[in-house]
Amino acid sequence: MKTIKSALSELKGRLPEIRLPEMPTLGREVAIPVYLIHTGPDPEAYFFIFDFEEFVERSREGIFVRPKLKLWAGREDFNRAEFARQFRVSFGREFEAARLALVAEKKSSGWFGWLKGTGSDLIVNSIAGFIANVVLLVALSAGRMVLSQILPATLSRVKSDATKLEQSIEETKEKVDAALRDFDVTLHSDLYFHAFGERPHGAYEGMDFDAWPLPNFVQKHLGDTETTSWW
Numbered sequence: 001m002k003t004i005k006s007a008l009s010e011l012k013g014r015l016p017e018i019r020l021p022e023m024p025t026l027g028r029e030v031a032i033p034v035y036l037i038h039t040g041p042d043p044e045a046y047f048f049i050f051d052f053e054e055f056v057e058r059s060r061e062g063i064f065v066r067p068k069l070k071l072w073a074g075r076e077d078f079n080r081a082e083f084a085r086q087f088r089v090s091f092g093r094e095f096e097a098a099r100l101a102l103v104a105e106k107k108s109s110g111w112f113g114w115l116k117g118t119g120s121d122l123i124v125n126s127i128a129g130f131i132a133n134v135v136l137l138v139a140l141s142a143g144r145m146v147l148s149q150i151l152p153a154t155l156s157r158v159k160s161d162a163t164k165l166e167q168s169i170e171e172t173k174e175k176v177d178a179a180l181r182d183f184d185v186t187l188h189s190d191l192y193f194h195a196f197g198e199r200p201h202g203a204y205e206g207m208d209f210d211a212w213p214l215p216n217f218v219q220k221h222l223g224d225t226e227t228t229s230w231w
Helices: 004-017 052-059 080-103 120-125 127-141 153-157 161-181 189-196
Strands: 028-038 046-050 065-073 184-187
Touching (some): 046 080, 065 189, 184 189
Parallel strands (some): 028 065
């Protein structure tokens, strides 16, 4: 039978073998693709496609993630400041749509799942276990039971959907502004030939010749004229 001393010695010898999980890198960049599609010879004639919900979800992951725009385009001689303005306008439209959806009490699988993780799902999905805990609390407290002992503490602190939405919008706006201060523009061959067509082509500088083909959801919108986001 091992003594306490021998057990401690064995544990000490095994410590170098124990590896703790690596913490996320502070401020880790996460590339959010944006596809800029030109619709004519004017470098300012374009629209763009991006994943609004992905940007929002990444923004909500906290200090360990910093969304960064990776802009795929067919040409790079467009005005960066004007693009930033249009990008903010597009986000503004999405925010307004989110508010209207909230008012209409529509359910969403995206950033409207405010109660997820608060403990309410535990009550719904495990009624028997919840009742058992209530009975146990009653027995232990001899009937002197308060609501905070029954329900998860987080439920008593749940903010209104409107408050959480506004808070999320403000936090996302900050991430958008940060992303627009530092974004990459990379030429994609498919967007390049779509932008110039049969006209004389511009320089190939900045072209990523190893880039994957455009996703299907981008290809089918090459003929569109308005900025959009996909879900």
